Amino acid sequence: MSSISRARGVGLPVAAWAVTRAVVLLCVLKVLVLPGPDVTTDVSVIYRGWSTVLQSGTFPLDDVTWQYPPAAALAILSPGLLPFLDYTTAFFALILVTDAATLALLLRAGRRADHRPAGAWVWIAGVALLGPTAYARYDLMVTAVAVAALFAAVRRPRVAGALIAFGALLKAWPVLLLTGAALRGRRARALWWSAAGTAAALTLVCVAAAPGALAFLTFQRDRGTEVESLGALVFHVARQFGWDGQVLLNYGSLEFLGPGVPFVSTVALTLSLAAAGWLFLWRVRVRELCPTTLCEAAFTATLLFTTTSRVISPQYMLWLVALGAVCVTVRAARQTLPVVLVLLATGVTLLEFPVGFGQVVASEPWGVGLLLVRNGLLVAASLIACRRLWVSTRGDGGEPSGTAGVVRARRPSDGTPAAPPELTGSATRPRTDGAPSSP
Template structure:
């Protein structure tokens, strides 16, 4: 229960703030290597890949010859952002900005949770969920994208135009936030998003060559070893499948016979998910304050679970959206959110702690992936069911027409 002072103002939850401070200090100690986190070094992407892109981007062009650049044009802003802190080296500045993005999300959730009809459950989800993923959260720019997405969702109820603009900007940082618009009602959010997206895309296209080269690189990706479809090959390797596990297009992927079949099946599942979401949007009639966030959570869950790639940092998106959902007392996403938290903990076990077991497809690696991906599948199905039941009215069967009553004729007539 939140404490309330004599004026009726809710006091900040001391325990929540203490937990956030303690866990974030530990994350910083890991990324700055005061303590060494088990498994491969997750910070090397910042000091090698991100910094390499930084050197190219600052010359005024995108990394056109690097197939690992698979991000929309505004991602350049995230990669260039450490330049705002010239007194720090690149990696240290990036970690500091990721930490600030984390703080922004917490502040937004605390502010939202203090309003009438809201709760600080969402802030607790963020405080607990993010550190479950380990230092990866500060070594990728996804926490920055999530901060913009959280701001967009929380603005959606009262400021749809602002939501649309923030959503468009977030989608140009990383594509998935476009799904936030799924539950938006009226035209203002959609119109604002369209105008902002077209304007920013045109600006990037004319100012820097190669702004949309990422579309080709994304198209050519295969089945990443942590994805749902990859379980087929992890099991197949136990029965003699002779494919390979190689670093390909910036991630560790399966290469070999039937990989294209599984990749196409994943795309087909994503298409089915998209079809279900369209059907829901047509059939939905009840839109409560939490519906916008709940619908976004379901949509991102669906596309994350069915994707050809489920990188550990994708879980940051789900934790952030689950946190927004649980800011609303009426949200029915409590169980799916808890499943996402458990999946986040299993994720840090499979990467980076025991990633070598995943790559080798041994018993431990397969168990971890079945557990994590199984939790995501279960969370997706439950969340979709809850969203449907909360917003789509049941069809009431029409009453049967009255049957005429036959009168008994008198005897002898």
């Protein structure tokens, strides 16, 4: 590729990123104001309040809305790195830098022969579609760590393991990046030992540093069903027929409370357990870990647990956008359609929060319709992602597309061991550790 073509390949997405992020910044700085609730109060009020408590030498022990692992304190305290700015502005500035770093990782990876630049465009579009919520939560910091971990997995498994552990202690979901990690081999052992050792060391440091580091483990025990979740659709419809429950601020979010809520919450937990069971069955029956397995399994697992959760907060879409961007960057991955559905769901999420949130809370037809579409897209994406992950690692339904000419060995009819697979047109055998190539 010529230097001019390479510059164009980078310049266009960077320009698109700059334009879209300028609009997002104008929204969070309240130069442009979207209809609906002010999404920045989490930063200006809640995060700032937590920061004051953390600076006193303790975790927020008396605040049940603190539902995060101990390393989240680093994200909450991070605006202190920019003492010349007020807390809220400093937070947005750090999120902007983190956003740019994530784009840089995706652009760098997209220049490799076995990768493509589409992942950068998924990231650009996904954050823009989510709107100001993307910058008004610390989730974008966590997704950056997850993206870096996935790209580091092949060449630097110890770094990847440490990043996964750090991400899990920022906000628990990055532990799902281990779903597709290999269990055998030198690189696999390096990744798993690094993740376990880093998690243990960081946890001990946090516990020793301040009381209340593990209080988050019990703060979500009595949650209800959040108004944007899949299970909430039951009560949005039931309200039209006289259901006498109510929507209240509970554990930091608006939730349904009343008759039937415990049962629906139990069903949601059961669905999450079923998702975990399917992932376990998939791992048990895996025939081979392809070069794309790590990112595809991480995307699929996170999608399943997000969709079945009692709470689908708008910022959760960032997790799926980031992991989807990595999948699309890796040329052989098969998750393009689910990623497109996630992008569509992200755009609908902006319409329901913050734009139409009042109608969602009131269970008005427009709000319920938006939730039905958004959650329906997530369900569809989950089912398709599961099917494609299953096929890519078991060979069901034909050869996976885009595998760079991998020819799978067939077992002879007499039961003798099959010959190793070959890579057509290359003397290099394909990787089987299930990780995308690092940039």
